[in-house]
Amino acid sequence: MRFARVIVALLLLVGLILVPATDAWGRAGNGGHFSGGGGSFSGGSFSRGGYSSRSGHHGDGAALAWLISFLFHHPIIGIPTLVIVALAFFWYVTEASERRERRVIHRAFDKLDHDYIDTCLDSLQESDPSFDLQQFKQRTETAFRKIQEAWCEQDLALIRAFVSDGVYERFSLQIDEQQEHGFRNVIEDVKILGMAPVEIVASRNDQNAFEVISLRVTAKAKDYRVDRTTGKLIPGSKTNETFVEVWSFLRRRGAQTKPEQAGLIEGSCPNCGESIQINQWDKCDACGSLLRSGEHDWVLSEITQSEVWKPNAGLGLNSATRYWVSHDPGFNTHHLEDRASVIFTRKATADRHGDLSPLRKVAHDMYCDVHGPVLAAAKRTFYTDCGVGAVDVIGVIIDQNLDRALVDVRWSGRRNTKAGDKLETSREPSTLRTLMVLGRKHGVQTKIEKSVSSLQCPGCGAPESEAASNCCEFCNMVLNDGASDWVLVDWLPYSSKEAGDLRKKANEGIETVIASIPTEVRYDEQGRQVYEQASTIVVGQMVGQVSGKDLDRAQVNGHSLREFAKIDDVDLIAWLVQVAAADGKLDEKEQKLLKEVAKNHGVPLSRVQGMLNDARNGTLESPEPDNRASGVKWLTRMIDMALIDGHLDRSEKKLIATTGKRLGMSDYDVARLLAKRKSELYREAKEELKERKKEAAGRKIRDGYGSGE
Ligand SMILES: [Zn+2]
Ligand SMILES: [Zn+2]
CATH class of the missing domain: 3.10.450.240 (Nuclear Transport Factor 2; Chain: A,)
Incomplete structure (x- = not known):
């Protein structure tokens, strides 16, 4: 294969130097008359309409002989020409193989996604x-x-x-x-x-x-x-x-x-x-x-x-899993996330109006007591045009009085500052991240049938009224004490120390989780694929280091572990802005570069502008603490995303290099990281495609047997 490519490349190069030569030559001898071939040069591609398809005045062999003798007799032209040819040849071979490898990576992962969806669809239809x-x-x-x-x-x-x-x-x-x-x-x-x-x-x-x-x-x-x-x-x-x-x-x-x-x-x-x-x-x-x-x-x-x-990660490798298993069999992330969404919108309304009423039935008294004065203050900040990106349950802290669920909310909104009658609204939306702390009385369990419809009174079933009280207007049941469902207890910036302490507390004692990793694929009588189950211990904190293959096969609660390692595009861009702005030297050119790359990732321009503004004001909510170790991890993810999604273009490469430099990496380090990830993903992709081919062939043989009987 490789040999064939070299031959093709050589032929093309011969075409490359011969065509201009014949051109000049032909004009001299023939008055520029050529038959055919003309149009195919428009795209700059020499692979079509090359020398041999033209009928020049001289034969192919004669032209080559003339050229060689010409170069030989004029070494001043000949030697540089040979050097250029050699370099161009080298460039062509490496560039072509690079492009091919990237294509293979993109194709394989695309196929992987499709196959995964197909498998899931099959099992849905099975039931x-x-x-x-x-x-x-x-x-x-x-x-x-x-x-x-x-x-x-x-x-x-x-x-x-x-x-x-x-x-x-x-x-x-x-x-x-x-x-x-x-x-x-x-x-x-x-x-x-x-x-x-x-x-x-x-x-x-x-x-x-x-x-x-x-x-x-x-x-x-x-x-x-x-x-x-x-x-x-x-x-x-x-x-x-x-x-x-x-x-x-x-x-x-x-x-x-x-x-x-x-x-x-x-x-x-x-x-x-x-x-x-x-x-x-x-x-x-x-x-x-x-x-x-x-x-x-x-x-x-x-x-x-x-x-x-992001794909629904289900219950991750965290304390929520433990809570679910030991305390609440109906516990599910859909309920907590829907509940958090409801509370989020209620809070946005309360903040906008400067009135606690919309929150009274879904926020605990201990939160209302703190937040009431905030809303009554002469100067306050609130957000309009709010959009909620991702809502993820990251853990549950078990407490004898009030269990607390930690919910990570990524959102955006225009910042409003109100002082007296004066209102200022930012033009671009800010990107924000909040840790919502929800509380529920210890021992209360989730009503699974009310997972995404929890707003009716649990006492009498009456729809919620708009009155500003914390109880049901029909049966007087108190609704905000956490006795029937999760209510808002605290609202913290994700990167605050308080939020960090809570996250740490939620993860106390979580070291290992048991995941089942199917070790072998075999087929049952109908030729359907079945997995041999084997229990394997996966260390929770090591998820990021489990190799690609294990990640694909391991499942926790029906979800593949790979999903836990995924980050979304807005996260990535926010991180890039954060790194770029950290040293206060973010110039126009780099801002433009960031916007170009953001466009590649489908992040709207106004969002990026908002992030840049916030970074300048020091109010950008960072998706990850800013240190070198985590920085390299993020850069690696960025490279992976670009390779897998197939958009590793010049601006993306340039931004990777600039960001690497900011993290203290040399150009060489960055190039090596890129090459390493590419070859690893390429190997993975090729193996994956090979396996698919083998499976398909196996299926064909089995199907053949089936039809013969
Ligand atoms: Zn009915
Ligand atoms: Zn009621």
Whole structure:
């Protein structure tokens, strides 16, 4: 293979020096008359329409002989030409193999992702044979259109029955903000350009309480604002752009698709088929089943911007796992994350209005007592246009009085500073990270059927009223003491010492976890792939160092460990900005470079500008402590991401080099790291592709047997 490439390269090089030569030559002898070949040079590619396809005046052999004798007799031209040819040749061979290796890496990991999704889809269909991905996509499109409509009408009743509390509350908040400013959004010409599954969590693993499907939706729409009363267009509000979002749906393990029956998205009770009334989104009037329990149908649990989306990590290798096993069998991250989303939006509303009321039912008295005076202060800060990126449960601290769950929230918003009547709003959004501390009385357990619909009164089932009290208006049950569900106890900057201490405390005693690593693949009678299970101890703190192969195979709670090592694009860009700004020497050129790379990663320009502004003011919330050891780890991840996603271009390389320098690495160190990661990933990729080929061949042979019988 390699030899053949060298020959091809040599031939091309001969073409390279011969073509200009014949050109000059031909013009002299023939008046520039050539037949054919002309157009193929336009792309600068010498591989097409080379010398041999042309009918020059002289024969091929004669031309070569003439050239060699010419170079030999004129060494002043000949020697430099030979040197250039040799260098060009060397460059061509290394560059071509470099490009090829990068292509292989990108292709293999792409394939790996696809195969992984396919396997998950298979196992979903194994337990629910009527499930059809195409039909699911159609339903998602229906949901998509209904939500656009509800959004434009500023009336969420239409979608209430199929979205989680977290999604519903966020929409309510945004619509509130719009109404306050006297406008509504109009969205027209919505075109869905693509819909592809990016994650499927099937219930093959018995410990998963929920099945999850996340679809990446690419859509294009015209979007503008009109005055709410006059209906007139607000000038300058028109946009026409493509956006990418990840839509996540969940349902309970064991739920089955009923192909003949309409479901929640279509406005029917998925259990009995009766149509759902407008104000009835908790229980079905006809059969009494809980509509959003996920027991009978999918519920839209989250909409995430593509650039901050990460696969649902489930329960990671942390104290939450321990809590789940030892204290709360219904414990699941979906519930905590949905609850955290609800509380997040309530807090944003409370902050904006300077009024504690929206928080009273979901925040503990000990938080309200502290936060009340903050809201009443003459000068205060709050955020508008809030977008929540990722919400992750990172641990649970067990306490005899109040158990505390730590939730990591990555979000963005425009900073407002209000002093008296004076209000200042930042133009670009800030990127922020908060550790939310939620508390629940020790011994209370999660009601799994209320995982994404926890806002009704647990005492009497009444919907929550807007009154500013901490109890249910119907049965007087106190709702914010943590006796029935998680409530807000504290709100800390992620990088604060307090937050760090809590994180440390949550991880006390967590050293090892047991993960099952399938060691061998074999096939059952039907030719289906089955894994031989073997229990292996994986040290929690060492997850980052487990080799790629083990990472692929090991699973915790049905999730591959590789997912734990993933970071999102916004995180990466924020880290790069942080490193770049650390020494106060961030010039225009480097800012431009950062923006270019951010574009590669799908991070909007305004987000980067916001990060740069915050970095300048010293208010950028850093995704990771700033030290060399963690810096090299991040740089390695950046290189991996660029190689795997296939966008390691000049600007990305340049930024990697600049960042490496800032971390105290020499150009040589950086180049070596790049080469090392490339060759490691290349090896991994090649092995992976080989294995796939072998598997496919094995399948073919077995299928052949099957059809012969
Ligand atoms: Zn029903
Ligand atoms: Zn009640």
